[in-house]
Amino acid sequence: MIKVLLNGCGGKMGKVVIESAKKFNAVEIVAGIDKFADKSIEFPVFKSIKDCNVSVDVIVDFSRPDALYSILDFSDKNKTPVxxxxxxxxxxxxAKINNFSKEHAIFRSANMSIGINVINNILKNISAFLYEDYDIEIIEKHHNQKVDAPSGTALLLGDTIKDAIKENTVYINGREGIHKREHNEIGVHAIRGGSIVGEHEIIFAGQGETIELKHTAISREVFAVGALKASLFMANKSKGLYNMNDVLNAK
Known part of the structure; x- marks a missing residue:
């Protein structure tokens, strides 16, 4: 049984991870970190990760970027994969994450959904071929409380496209006023509203046709399942930087 410490256990995603873990026979959340956690949570919850005195195999973080340094400190002291x-x-x-991975085991993915990572792999194979004759645009949609824009997933997909194309390409975040499109632009458009879980669409627009790849997250559970599968994958790792592709390829 893999014992997980869940940072951000009181948030929306944290609660989904807790419910999803009940369906995983090989994973158990044994402790959590959250300043505002619900008292109904069945495992011990600490306000700070430095106060955690429960033995764990993996740290899973669904919180905010500013929690990074305390997580890495805990990982370093306890030799715990993240x-x-x-x-x-x-x-x-x-840069800190990349450097940390030289001596510690750490997993980072902009999106924990298996479906998004399948699309990302498709983009690796088709972007260079389509670029010459198609303009590329990315549209991402999220709920109105999401902090970062563009989303990490949009940048993940965009970076994959850029890496596949030999010519230098540039991101254009939205367009305003007089703005004739240049071919080397990759348009990135962020929409925020309501309770949208997450939608990402990549458009290859050519002369007389368009090719569209789209992923819609109907429930946050897809991200929770991905995180728990990543926990199983990371449990015995000692060092290195991993992502969801490593989890998919391990099957």
């Missing part, structure tokens, strides 16, 4: 499900990290934080 699964980062949070987005919106700064360049300095990403």
């Amino acid at each position: 699964v980062l499900c949070t987005t919106g990290y700064s360049d300095d934080q990403i």
Whole structure:
């Protein structure tokens, strides 16, 4: 049984992870971190990760970017693998994560959905071929409380497209006023409203036809399941930087 410490257990995603874990025979959430956790939570909840005195195999984080450093400190002291499900990290934080992975086991993915990562793999194979004759646009939609824009997933997909294309391409975040499109632009458009869980659409617009790849998250459970599968994958890792592709390829 893999014992998980869930950082952000009182948030919307944290609660979904708790429910999803009940369906996993090999995973148990044994402790949580949250300043405002519901008292009905059955496992011990600490206001700070430094106060956690429960033995765990993996840390799963669904919180905010500013929790990163305390998580890494805990991981370093306890030699515990980390699964980062949070987005919106700064360049300095990403550099910290990459450097940390040289001596510790850490997992980071902009989106925990298996479906999104399947689409991401498709983009690796088709983007360079389509680029010459198609304009590329990305549209992402999320609920009105999401903090970062564009979403981490939109940037994940966009970076995959950029890496596949030999020519230098640039992101254009929305358009306003007089703005004739240049071919090397990758348009990224963020929509925020209501309770949208997450939608990502990649459009290849050519002369006389368009090709569209779209993923719609109907429930937050898809992200929770991905995080729990990542926990199983990471439990025995000692160092290295991993992502959802590693989980998919391990099957």
